[in-house]
Amino acid sequence: MRILSFLFVFILGISCTEKVKEPKPLIEIYELNKWVESYESVPLDSAMVQAFEANQTDTTDYRYSERYGLLINGAFKASVKDLKEKPLITNKQIRGYDFSSNSIVLDSTATTKLNTDFKYRRAKQLVLTYNKNIILNFYKFRLISSDEVGNAPFFFQTNDIFLEEDNPTYKHFIKLRHGPFRDNDWVNNIPDLKQDTAFYNAFKRAGKIIAE
Template sequence: MKSRTTHIRAVTRKLKKIKNILVILAFLLISCVKKQKANDELDLPKIEIYQPKERIVSNFGNPITDEWILSEFFDNDTTLFQDKYLNDCSSFLHRPNYQIFTKVDPKSNKLIYAGPFSATTQDLKENPFIKDEEIIGFDFKESKIRISSTGVSKIMSLKPNMNHSRQFVITIDKMPILTGYFFNTFSSSYVSHFYIEHLYKDENFKSNSPKISDYEIFYNPKSEFDWEPIQYNFKKNAKFYKAFKETNKLIE
């Protein structure tokens, strides 16, 4: 009887040891899974929105020339240069920045205020304007990018450029995959490229708390504003689609 009790105690001790070992193994397994998950998240590409260090000149259109100004504003009549109002128009168009950033559409002969442009990593500011964690996802059916409340606050606080809009560059690990403009709703200078329409909320509008919002990325390839812009198929941009798919940021 005594030997049987001793045997049971020995078996019980072994079972306890096995149980303890199993608990330790389970703990180690959970830790490894968590660590792997964290590593996987760290390895995920980062989608961010940057602003360029300086405005990038559009790669489409012809420069404004005196001949174009004479033709469009003075009906090729050089005597009209004496008119003060028309002279003011000419001076306005001759401003250095205006002539650099504004182009003439070779087909329609209309002004392009914010045309297509390309960007490289070297063109971008050091830190992103909208961080990866502030970009919730992209709805490819609706062409809308979902931004967190902190990101929306930044967009609302972005002082508009009423003449040429403000450029942005969407990147994957700081490699540009889409360029466009932040276009203010009240601007009369249209965009001939991709753009996000926004309102500027200054200190007078602080009572309006920013919320998670979906911003449609419009596309207007024309040199005149199309009030029914094309809904661009962003899946055609393979890098753009792949970036949101790999980061699990597709909104269905």
């Protein structure tokens, strides 16, 4: 009986010391199920709205910032409930992040999805998630649109020849910029995401840091 009790305690001890297997880290890109209003500016006043309506312009999503002027693509903060049910870009399609070139490196199927068209004068709001927790709110922006990005990260087409250097290492990537779009030096205005602890740790834990 004592032997059985000893074996039971021994087996129980082993089972208690076993590490709980953590779920595989998932980094994904989601579209939103609604437009999330920017927090960095204020709604248009009645005089502004009247001026726009005279030109038959829809001002639904426009806001005004003393620093940036009129905005439709200002900085925003989405929540998990704002995400569509399935990711636009899956963990498998995201090869990793290159901090040296500030690029999210993708596969060809991901760039095909991201390069599809969308409404004129409307950037697409996207979020990057780590295990469904949002670590980056950003825009896919359209070069020919006159609506300017406020204080928010954004990108144009993936591997856009007009904007990006020829990159022989990665054929498919997103290079993030940081608003405001109207600044003359916006091409070189790059967000320092290595200093963003949540962003950096997400790619580190997922084993997806390509270069630092």
